[in-house]
Amino acid sequence: MAIYSPGLSVLSQNAALPPDWPGGYWLHWLVFVVIIMTFVLASIMGFIYFERRGIGRFQVRLGPNRTGPFGILQPVADAIKVLLKEDIVPAKGDRIVHWLAPVVAFVPVLLIFAVVPFGGGAILADLNIGILYVVAVSSVTVIGVFMAGWASNNKYSLLGAMRDVAQVVSYEIPLLLSIVGVVLLTGSLSMIKIVAAQDLPFILLQPLGFLIFFMAALAEINRTPFDLLEAESEIVAGFHTEYSGMKFAMFYLVEYAEVLAISAIITTLFLGGWRGPLLPPFVWFLIKVFGVFFFIFWIRSTIPRLRIDQVMAFAWKALLPLALLNLVITGIEIVALPAISPWVIILINLGVLAVLVVVWSRFFKLGGGRVAV
Amino acid sequence: MTLALSGKEIAGKLEEQFPGGILDSGADSVTIKSDLLLSVASFLKDTKDLEFDYLTAITAVDYSRYFELVYQLTSLKHNHSLIIKTQLYDRNHASLPSVSGLWRGADFQEREIYDLLGIKFDGHPNMKRIFLWEDFQGHPLRKDYL
Amino acid sequence: MAVKTELKLKTEPFVLNIGPVHPSTHGVFRMRVTLDGEVLIDLEPVFGYLHRGIEKLAEGRTYTQVIPLTDRLDYLASMSNNLAYVMAVEKLAGITVPERAEYLRVIMAELQRIASHLIAVGAFLNDCGAFMTPILYMIREREKILDLLEMVSGQRLTYNYMRVGGVSQDIPGEFLPALRKFVQRMPSYIDEYDQLLAENEILLARSKGVGILPKDMAINASASGPVLRASGVKWDIRKADPYSVYDRFQFDIPTGSVGDCYDRYRVRVQEMRQSVRIIKQVMEGLPEGEVKAEVAHFLRLPVGETYAHIESPRGELGFYLVSDNSIAPYRLHIRAPSLINLTALRDMTLGWKVADVIIIFGSIDINMGEVDR
Numbered sequence: 002m003a004i005y006s007p008g009l010s011v012l013s014q015n016a017a018l019p020p021d022w023p024g025g026y027w028l029h030w031l032v033f034v035v036i037i038m039t040f041v042l043a044s045i046m047g048f049i050y051f052e053r054r055g056i057g058r059f060q061v062r063l064g065p066n067r068t069g070p071f072g073i074l075q076p077v078a079d080a081i082k083v084l085l086k087e088d089i090v091p092a093k094g095d096r097i098v099h100w101l102a103p104v105v106a107f108v109p110v111l112l113i114f115a116v117v118p119f120g121g122g123a124i125l126a127d128l129n130i131g132i133l134y135v136v137a138v139s140s141v142t143v144i145g146v147f148m149a150g151w152a153s154n155n156k157y158s159l160l161g162a163m164r165d166v167a168q169v170v171s172y173e174i175p176l177l178l179s180i181v182g183v184v185l186l187t188g189s190l191s192m193i194k195i196v197a198a199q200d201l202p203f204i205l206l207q208p209l210g211f212l213i214f215f216m217a218a219l220a221e222i223n224r225t226p227f228d229l230l231e232a233e234s235e236i237v238a239g240f241h242t243e244y245s246g247m248k249f250a251m252f253y254l255v256e257y258a259e260v261l262a263i264s265a266i267i268t269t270l271f272l273g274g275w276r277g278p279l280l281p282p283f284v285w286f287l288i289k290v291f292g293v294f295f296f297i298f299w300i301r302s303t304i305p306r307l308r309i310d311q312v313m314a315f316a317w318k319a320l321l322p323l324a325l326l327n328l329v330i331t332g333i334e335i336v337a338l339p340a341i342s343p344w345v346i347i348l349i350n351l352g353v354l355a356v357l358v359v360v361w362s363r364f365f366k367l368g369g370g371r372v373a374v
Numbered sequence: 375m376t377l378a379l380s381g382k383e384i385a386g387k388l389e390e391q392f393p394g395g396i397l398d399s400g401a402d403s404v405t406i407k408s409d410l411l412l413s414v415a416s417f418l419k420d421t422k423d424l425e426f427d428y429l430t431a432i433t434a435v436d437y438s439r440y441f442e443l444v445y446q447l448t449s450l451k452h453n454h455s456l457i458i459k460t461q462l463y464d465r466n467h468a469s470l471p472s473v474s475g476l477w478r479g480a481d482f483q484e485r486e487i488y489d490l491l492g493i494k495f496d497g498h499p500n501m502k503r504i505f506l507w508e509d510f511q512g513h514p515l516r517k518d519y520l
Numbered sequence: 521m522a523v524k525t526e527l528k529l530k531t532e533p534f535v536l537n538i539g540p541v542h543p544s545t546h547g548v549f550r551m552r553v554t555l556d557g558e559v560l561i562d563l564e565p566v567f568g569y570l571h572r573g574i575e576k577l578a579e580g581r582t583y584t585q586v587i588p589l590t591d592r593l594d595y596l597a598s599m600s601n602n603l604a605y606v607m608a609v610e611k612l613a614g615i616t617v618p619e620r621a622e623y624l625r626v627i628m629a630e631l632q633r634i635a636s637h638l639i640a641v642g643a644f645l646n647d648c649g650a651f652m653t654p655i656l657y658m659i660r661e662r663e664k665i666l667d668l669l670e671m672v673s674g675q676r677l678t679y680n681y682m683r684v685g686g687v688s689q690d691i692p693g694e695f696l697p698a699l700r701k702f703v704q705r706m707p708s709y710i711d712e713y714d715q716l717l718a719e720n721e722i723l724l725a726r727s728k729g730v731g732i733l734p735k736d737m738a739i740n741a742s743a744s745g746p747v748l749r750a751s752g753v754k755w756d757i758r759k760a761d762p763y764s765v766y767d768r769f770q771f772d773i774p775t776g777s778v779g780d781c782y783d784r785y786r787v788r789v790q791e792m793r794q795s796v797r798i799i800k801q802v803m804e805g806l807p808e809g810e811v812k813a814e815v816a817h818f819l820r821l822p823v824g825e826t827y828a829h830i831e832s833p834r835g836e837l838g839f840y841l842v843s844d845n846s847i848a849p850y851r852l853h854i855r856a857p858s859l860i861n862l863t864a865l866r867d868m869t870l871g872w873k874v875a876d877v878i879i880i881f882g883s884i885d886i887n888m889g890e891v892d893r
Contacts, residue, residue: 303653306648
């Protein structure tokens with residue numbers, strides 16, 4: 002397999018072993034847990050701030066600019082407000098499930114960060130099934146969402162939760178298939194090896210895979226245009242209608258933590274992780290994560306949302322066949338054209354992308370929702 | 375310009391079809407007997423050259439001795455209009471056949487007249503109060519309310 | 521009644537209450553919908569939450585005192601309500617309105633039409649899920665119109681500007697230059713919105729073919745305004761039965777062909793363009809003179825009755841006035857276009873999904889002040 006430059010880099014071979022610190026493995030674990038928690042919480046605050054200012058500018062208005070200079074303390078103000086609110090549980094709701102739901106939703110998202118390479122060997126645990134672990138763990142979040150919808154004893158919540166489960170389960174498959182393309186190119190499931198193999202970022206080598214992954218990921222994290230389950234104009238607030246106080250804050254955190262996790266995964270899989278000239282690795286990582294996040298909320302402020310049957314149709318009839326085709330083509334390229342310069346592969350892939358997108362958009366219509374009553 | 379058809383002419387035409395049913399006619403209105411309402415309405419809707427396919431408004435006025443119901447009809451095709459009036463003298467059991475079978479637009483307007491003035495419409499698919507709540511007593515727009 | 525399916529799945533319909541307090545029902549409006557899964561099988565509109573008894577109140581006020589009451593009917597199009605009412609009074613009393621007042625009335629009515637359609641289109645797009653970006657852009661334009669109307673009447677929402685026999689006061693010096701500037705820039709803004717949204721794939725998927733109102737049903741259900749015109753009926757009171765000085769100006773009547781939500785949206789956007797065209801012509805021909813005819817303070821009308829109607833942004837607004845030669849009306853009945861346009865709501869929404877119901881309802885564009893009076 003000669004598409005990627007030969008040899009895994011020295012870096013990745015060393016990073017498989019725990020570092021040589023006093024206290025050994027457990028100290029490494031403790032340090033990284035602290036780093037990850039700080040990073041996640043700080044980034045979420047930063048993301049909330051940037052999103053509100055950014056969307057405000059898209060909508061010809063300033064975002065929040067009163068709390069602190071340039072409104073920087075706005076997320077802090079939000080956090081304080083939410084912590085001070087009364088915690089209301091619906092009278093006929095299931096109390097235990099109601100209490101557990103935010104926990105079940107939030108913990109898996111944090112677990113994803115255990116295998117995200119922050120730069121130059123800094124990773125909590127270099128599992129050699131890295132990306133598989135990520136996909137497996139991220140599917141548990143939806144159980145928490147469904148528990149929330151059920152325990153609220155509210156038809157709107159249940160409707161929202163059902164929509165969410167259907168959506169997340171449907172979009173898992175294109176997500177996985179587009180990841181397999183990357184894995185084929187790398188030859189390994191480990192996150193560190195994936196970053197190490199990207200002398201050319203995989204977005205160039207797998208453009209179709211990138212697009213499919215991006216759209217499936219948007220659907221997984223329930224962002225516009227797939228955010229119909231919290232569509233405030235339809236079913237009020239969906240599954241978190243009946244939540245207030247700290248539990249609502251947890252769901253809010255879950256949403257942003259998922260965005261952060263997806264941005265980090267996209268950066269690792271397709272944009273080359275922490276690699277880049279001149280600047281230190283962690284800074285490159287942040288820049289790329291932030292770039293992906295900017296793109297995500299740019300889409301949110303521009304595009305209307307889809308209806309649930311259109312969302313499902315899109316997953317099964319458009320993304321799934323395209324993902325399979327992508328897989329087949331990548332496989333053929335690896336097996337049949339082993340010694341060609343990567344640039345030729347890039348051109349072939351871009352051509353294939355253009356053709357497939359044009360053909361599919363002719364075939365595929367998103368409409369037709371009326372049912373005979 | 376929407377031509378307001380002359381009441382006298384239409385009264386003449388209607389008198390041929392429904393002898394004795396026309397009580398009065400004005401410059402642009404015809405007053406008929408209340409039990410002939412449905413037949414006159416369908417005649418006006420279906421006759422060629424009249425073809426009143428659009429019901430603009432139904433109004434009810436409470437003159438203390440009687441209720442007067444005013445039906446404003448328009449024909450989009452010929453661009454002319456006409457007013458049909460009818461009077462009800464029994465204040466306690468005021469009722470009238472409903473025209474919602476001919477023009478669906480009468481649906482909410484008849485419910486409103488029932489709600490605020492107490493005139494029932496027979497044959498209406500959903501004769502309930504529309505603005506006030508179900509247990510409300512009385513009909514506010516009547517002159518003797520309060 | 522249930523959805524016909526081929527699978528013998530046992531499903532149970534449930535009743536959901538949308539409203540009266542809901543982010544998306546354009547006021548206090550309640551719909552009791554019976555759902556089978558996501559599909560609507562029955563809909564019952566319930567209103568009366570904003571019933572203030574305006575018709576009864578009008579019987580205890582003089583003719584001029586009723587004008588502020590009419591402001592509060594369709595509070596997003598106050599000028600139109602005022603105009604229809606004073607036209608009814610003038611028709612019965614036989615008062616002639618001076619030329620300048622007529623021209624000013626047309627300017628105000630058309631400005632009001634643009635403002636109302638901006639909100640209608642913006643709210644429709646908001647319901648489609650475009651997060652608030654289009655409606656904020658349109659509110660930016662509406663602010664310019666509200667500034668103009670504030671120059672003239674001192675109010676931003678309920679103007680109380682028309683009087684029996686003319687308008688209450690003449691326009692200040694800075695009005696015409698500001699209006700000229702507005703009229704010059706408005707077409708480019710409408711083009712900007714069109715460009716951003718008219719060909720948007722998701723908007724087309726959400727609204728094309730959704731909520732069709734066939735032509736015969738529209739006529740039979742006494743629909744009026746953009747709802748009727750989108751179904752293919754070329755009927756506009758300004759052309760069919762011209763009032764004020766509309767017969768002196770050139771403008772087109774945009775119509776749709778199918779009668780779905782997309783057509784209603786397009787008709788409103790085109791109507792905004794035509795309104796700008798009318799305002800340009802009116803500005804050129806504005807004569808000098810008085811703005812109000814001499815009318816007794818306690819106006820007494822001859823015994824009789826009359827009906828006057830105008831084309832308000834929502835449809836045909838008519839006032840039926842009965843007078844018994846006293847200083848107050850004997851009976852004032854308001855033909856509210858929003859109420860009558862709602863007659864066909866059930867038929868338009870049967871068989872569609874919950875998300876579509878909100879969109880269809882938004883595209884009819886009702887105003888609860890008018891529905892409930």
